[in-house]
Amino acid sequence: MAIGLQADPSEGVAGKKRWAMVVDLRRCIGCMACVAACKAEYDVPLGVWRTTVKVKDLGQYPNTKRQFMPRLCNHCDNPPCVRNCPTEATYKHEEGYVLQRYERCIACRTCMAACPYNARHVLPNNRSRVKIGGVVDKCTFCEHRVSNGLVPACVQTCLGRTRIFGDLNDPNSEVRKLVATKAVAVLKPEKGTKPQVYYIQPTQKITDQLSSPPASYAAKADAEAFYRHNKGRQFFGGVL
Amino acid sequence: MFEYSWYHIAPWGAELSVYFFLIGMAGMSYALATAPDLFGGKFESLRAIQTPGLAVGLIVVGVCAPLLIMDLGQPGRFLYPIIYFHWTSPLSWGSVFLVLFTACIAGFYWAKNMGNRNDLLKPLAIVGSLLGLSMPLYTGLDLMVNTTREVWATPWMPVMFTVLSISSGTAMIAIIAKVRGVTNADAMAILHTILLASVATTFALFLGLVVSLLYGSGEMQQGWEILNSQYGTQIWLLTFVIGILLPLGMLALPAVGRQPTMLIGAGVASMVGAFMVREVLLVAGQLPQLYY
Numbered sequence: 001m002a003i004g005l006q007a008d009p010s011e012g013v014a015g016k017k018r019w020a021m022v023v024d025l026r027r028c029i030g031c032m033a034c035v036a037a038c039k040a041e042y043d044v045p046l047g048v049w050r051t052t053v054k055v056k057d058l059g060q061y062p063n064t065k066r067q068f069m070p071r072l073c074n075h076c077d078n079p080p081c082v083r084n085c086p087t088e089a090t091y092k093h094e095e096g097y098v099l100q101r102y103e104r105c106i107a108c109r110t111c112m113a114a115c116p117y118n119a120r121h122v123l124p125n126n127r128s129r130v131k132i133g134g135v136v137d138k139c140t141f142c143e144h145r146v147s148n149g150l151v152p153a154c155v156q157t158c159l160g161r162t163r164i165f166g167d168l169n170d171p172n173s174e175v176r177k178l179v180a181t182k183a184v185a186v187l188k189p190e191k192g193t194k195p196q197v198y199y200i201q202p203t204q205k206i207t208d209q210l211s212s213p214p215a216s217y218a219a220k221a222d223a224e225a226f227y228r229h230n231k232g233r234q235f236f237g238g239v240l
Numbered sequence: 241m242f243e244y245s246w247y248h249i250a251p252w253g254a255e256l257s258v259y260f261f262l263i264g265m266a267g268m269s270y271a272l273a274t275a276p277d278l279f280g281g282k283f284e285s286l287r288a289i290q291t292p293g294l295a296v297g298l299i300v301v302g303v304c305a306p307l308l309i310m311d312l313g314q315p316g317r318f319l320y321p322i323i324y325f326h327w328t329s330p331l332s333w334g335s336v337f338l339v340l341f342t343a344c345i346a347g348f349y350w351a352k353n354m355g356n357r358n359d360l361l362k363p364l365a366i367v368g369s370l371l372g373l374s375m376p377l378y379t380g381l382d383l384m385v386n387t388t389r390e391v392w393a394t395p396w397m398p399v400m401f402t403v404l405s406i407s408s409g410t411a412m413i414a415i416i417a418k419v420r421g422v423t424n425a426d427a428m429a430i431l432h433t434i435l436l437a438s439v440a441t442t443f444a445l446f447l448g449l450v451v452s453l454l455y456g457s458g459e460m461q462q463g464w465e466i467l468n469s470q471y472g473t474q475i476w477l478l479t480f481v482i483g484i485l486l487p488l489g490m491l492a493l494p495a496v497g498r499q500p501t502m503l504i505g506a507g508v509a510s511m512v513g514a515f516m517v518r519e520v521l522l523v524a525g526q527l528p529q530l531y532y
Binding site: 003004030049052053054055056057071080083084085086087088089104106107108109110112113114115116117118121122125134188191192193213214215216218219222223226227230233234235236237 | 243244245246247248249250251252253254311312313314317318320321323324326327328329330331332335382385386387388389525526527529530531532
């Protein structure tokens with residue numbers, strides 16, 4: 001058993017599934033349909049996201065290119081969020097998902113501090129329809145859909161087929177073939193988290209987005225507005 | 241350049257650094273308050289500050305409780321790390337130790353003043369002091385285990401937090417000693433020695449921090465840049481000058497540093513540093529990954 005985790009990594013284990021996602025960056029057009037589908041599937045409140053698409057213009061006129069970078073929980077095989085959770089509210093599923101038990105979560109944000117991908121957020125308390133609030137939430141790879149034979153909402157709605165989902169242990173699955181044949185990369189491999197979201201053909205410039213603060217005037221203004229709504233601070237200011 | 245970024249809130253804010261500071265101070269206050277019964281000898285000179293020292297520990301724990309409840313949103317949540325104990329999480333251990341530490345403070349007070357159980361004093365002093373010093377240890381470990389935050393993921397983080405707690409707890413006891421009129425030579429010498437040693441160790445650890453940030457990975461250098469650009473006053477003036485150099489200068493000569501006024505002045509200055517260094521470390525560990 002992996003130390004501090006509830007299930008051993010299932011990748012390559014016969015008879016077990018290992019769900020994974022491949023994101024083909026050549027196909028993403030930045031339509032944000034995945035973001036909208038995810039918001040609709042879970043009634044994700046304003047100001048927080050389970051999945052996002054970062055957008056950045058690269059180069060100088062006339063040689064410019066707009067790059068898109070879909071982001072979500074990487075459902076790591078060595079998830080630091082799971083190991084650090086004081087109540088085992090977040091746990092490793094035997095099929096690879098990293099899931100959240102809301103009834104145990106104490107909103108200590110240890111998992112948020114542990115995650116190098118900023119894939120977690122705190123749900124506000126005052127939600128109008130879904131009453132789950134004051135706990136940490138994250139992408140679940142749409143476990144409720146996948147266990148019923150569907151693909152995640154973001155994959156279902158992706159019009160460019162950028163997001164491809166499947167069982168990495170199934171030799172006939174599309175994700176397995178893509179990971180085996182294409183030049184894929186994972187985010188922040190140096191952190192040792194063994195992430196299970198693979199990106200096809202990420203250039204250095206795209207992955208550099210992971211370590212560059214907002215530079216444009218618009219992005220900086222957006223950031224200021226965002227933090228202004230959090231009592232003017234960049235830090236968590238109590239369960240909303 | 242067009243950008244469409246998604247912004248994130250750093251999970252741990254000022255309430256955590258306040259908690260780290262207070263709970264560490266409570267631990268060392270208890271250790272010094274129980275030292276007369278544990279060691280005897282020259283430590284008997286601290287007996288007059290025993291009850292107020294214990295009271296400080298209890299009051300500070302009492303302040304920390306609502307602070308934690310406010311941070312977690314609901315009172316009952318504090319019990320969850322104990323009920324659903326997860327052994328790889330320092331926070332789980334810390335929750336258990338915090339409850340046991342509080343019980344030790346109350347138990348020691350009872351055994352000393354109400355129960356007349358002198359046989360329990362030494363065991364309670366040993367166990368309680370270890371639990372008290374485990375408070376800063378666990379808060380440091382709580383940062384250290386976040387291996388993906390490079391600024392925090394260093395083994396000297398819990399060491400530094402413990403040393404900072406020793407200095408702030410000693411400073412608090414020095415203040416109490418002055419207020420209670422306990423200014424005998426032995427008491428002042430003990431407090432001076434502990435404070436000087438802890439501040440000098442903090443100085444060495446601070447230099448280590450600076451060097452590791454300056455010559456560390458890209459993320460660490462970014463943390464260093466953020467600290468210097470946005471938190472320059474906190475790290476250089478309040479931490480380094482006021483919190484480390486000033487008390488070090490005041491305590492360097494024993495003849496001068498053992499004077500009650502100088503000891504208190506150095507203690508208060510070191511408390512400022514002990515709080516601020518936690519604050520800047522908390523910031524430096526989180527902001528480099530805020531936008532990504």
